[in-house]
Amino acid sequence: MAGIVTSVEDQMKKLRKRGMDLDLEEDKIKEILLDIGYYRLGFYWHPFEVDVKHNFAEGTKFSTVIDLYYLDVDLRYLLIKYINRLELNFRTNLIYWASTHYNDNAIWYTDTAIMAEEYLKDIKSHYNKNFKTKNIQISKHHAKYPDDKYAPCWKTFEYYTFGSIVKVFQHIIDQDVRKVISLQYAIKKPDRLQNFLDTLVFVRNSCAHSGVIFDLHIDEGVSGVPDVPFNNDYSHSLDAAIKALLFLMDNISSNRKNDLEEKLVKLFNKFADNVVIKNIIESKLGYYYNT
Numbered sequence: 001m002a003g004i005v006t007s008v009e010d011q012m013k014k015l016r017k018r019g020m021d022l023d024l025e026e027d028k029i030k031e032i033l034l035d036i037g038y039y040r041l042g043f044y045w046h047p048f049e050v051d052v053k054h055n056f057a058e059g060t061k062f063s064t065v066i067d068l069y070y071l072d073v074d075l076r077y078l079l080i081k082y083i084n085r086l087e088l089n090f091r092t093n094l095i096y097w098a099s100t101h102y103n104d105n106a107i108w109y110t111d112t113a114i115m116a117e118e119y120l121k122d123i124k125s126h127y128n129k130n131f132k133t134k135n136i137q138i139s140k141h142h143a144k145y146p147d148d149k150y151a152p153c154w155k156t157f158e159y160y161t162f163g164s165i166v167k168v169f170q171h172i173i174d175q176d177v178r179k180v181i182s183l184q185y186a187i188k189k190p191d192r193l194q195n196f197l198d199t200l201v202f203v204r205n206s207c208a209h210s211g212v213i214f215d216l217h218i219d220e221g222v223s224g225v226p227d228v229p230f231n232n233d234y235s236h237s238l239d240a241a242i243k244a245l246l247f248l249m250d251n252i253s254s255n256r257k258n259d260l261e262e263k264l265v266k267l268f269n270k271f272a273d274n275v276v277i278k279n280i281i282e283s284k285l286g287y288y289y290n291t
Contacts, residue, residue, distance in 0.1 A: 011038045019056040020045070023063050032066060043212045044069045047280060064276050071277060072214045074267055076207040079242070082249060082260045083204040087162040089252045090197065094169055095154050097181050101174075106152035109168055119171035126164075127156070135159040162204055166197045185251045186226075195223040196244040203241045213238055215284050231286025239286035 006014070008030045012022060022029055033041070047068075048060040102108035109115060110123060127150060132142050138159060141151040150156065157165060169190075172178050178190035187193045199222050206213050215238070222230070222240035225247045231239040242264070249257040268287045271277040281287050 006038070008033050015062070018054055019058065019060065020048075020065075021059065021061045023061045024066075029062060036069065041065060041069065044072070047215075048276075064274070067271065067274060067277050068214065068280065071267070071271065071281075072212060076210070076213055078260070078263055078267065079213070079245070080204060080207040082245060082256065083162070083200050083207070085256060086200065086245065086248055086252065087165070087204070090162075090169075091157055091160075091165050093181055093184050094165060095157055097184070098172065098177055099153060101177050101180070106154075107150045107156075109153050109156070110150050114173060115168075116171040116173055119167065131159070163201045166194070166201055169197070170194055185248050192223045195220065196248060199241050200245055200248075203238070203245075214280065216241070231283075237284065237286070239284070242285070 011033055012026075012029060016022060024032075045056065045060070045065045048056050048065070050057050098108060099106070102111075102114060105111060105114075110120070110127075112120060132138050135158075137155050138151050141155055142148060157168070160168070169178065169181065175190060178193075179188070182188065182190045182193040185193060187196075198220065199218055202218060203213070203216065205211075206216060218236045218238075218241060221235035222244050224235070225240075225243045228243050228247065230243065231237065234240065246257055246260060249260060264287070268281050268285070269289075271281060272289055278289060282289070
């Protein structure tokens with residue numbers, strides 16, 4: 001019957017029956033199954049399944065599955081750090097360049113002449129009593145200026161998520177304003193920057209919610225990164241998203257871009273002697289080892 005919990009002992013029996021080599025100490029395997037969970041680990045042993053009955057390829061080891069799991073964990077922590085760096089920089093550039101253009105309008109993000117109607121339909125539900133009271137600087141602003149319906153963008157956007165900031169950029173009507181912001185990242189077409197940002201919001205959210213990312217699929221796909229080929233010419237993988245992030249980081253700080261590249265290489269090189277994980281890194285993440 002669906003929904004019945006299987007004991008850890010039965011989970012181990014099932015894995016053995018399906019052909020997995022449980023090559024760690026039994027107590028350690030039980031600890032891992034109770035810590036990470038049988039269902040979640042299924043995302044990491046899925047690449048080793050060979051048929052619809054979920055049998056494993058000969059020689060599949062439990063320790064290899066765990067190696068892949070921790071590669072994914074370390075990759076999430078690394079990417080979210082640098083995406084957060086991008087988020088801060090993009091927020092600053094959006095505020096600066098748009099506010100410079102709309103110099104007499106500190107709440108330009110609420111203006112029907114500046115923002116698309118689709119965006120403005122939702123702003124009242126977002127910028128509500130709860131938003132005003134739970135965010136301290138917004139609360140202070142409205143206490144000091146009780147007649148203001150909204151706080152200036154430089155205060156308000158500090159409390160917006162990365163996704164919300166990117167939506168503001170998306171819905172600015174004047175494409176010249178969007179282009180000025182895009183050019184800060186050496187991108188001429190605002191829609192390409194929009195694509196990069198949408199992709200990285202998706203990756204960031206997947207990382208923040210402990211999603212499985214080594215084989216992440218990006219539905220929309222990543223617009224071409226200038227002079228940078230994607231692994232297997234596939235634009236829907238994490239490899240493509242990482243290359244978009246590296247491109248943007250290079251236009252923020254070449255040092256930060258180099259830091260990220262070096263840390264990725266260091267992470268991937270930890271698995272240089274693990275043939276199975278090495279093959280996954282090369283096929284999924286586009287990093288190729290020197291041979």
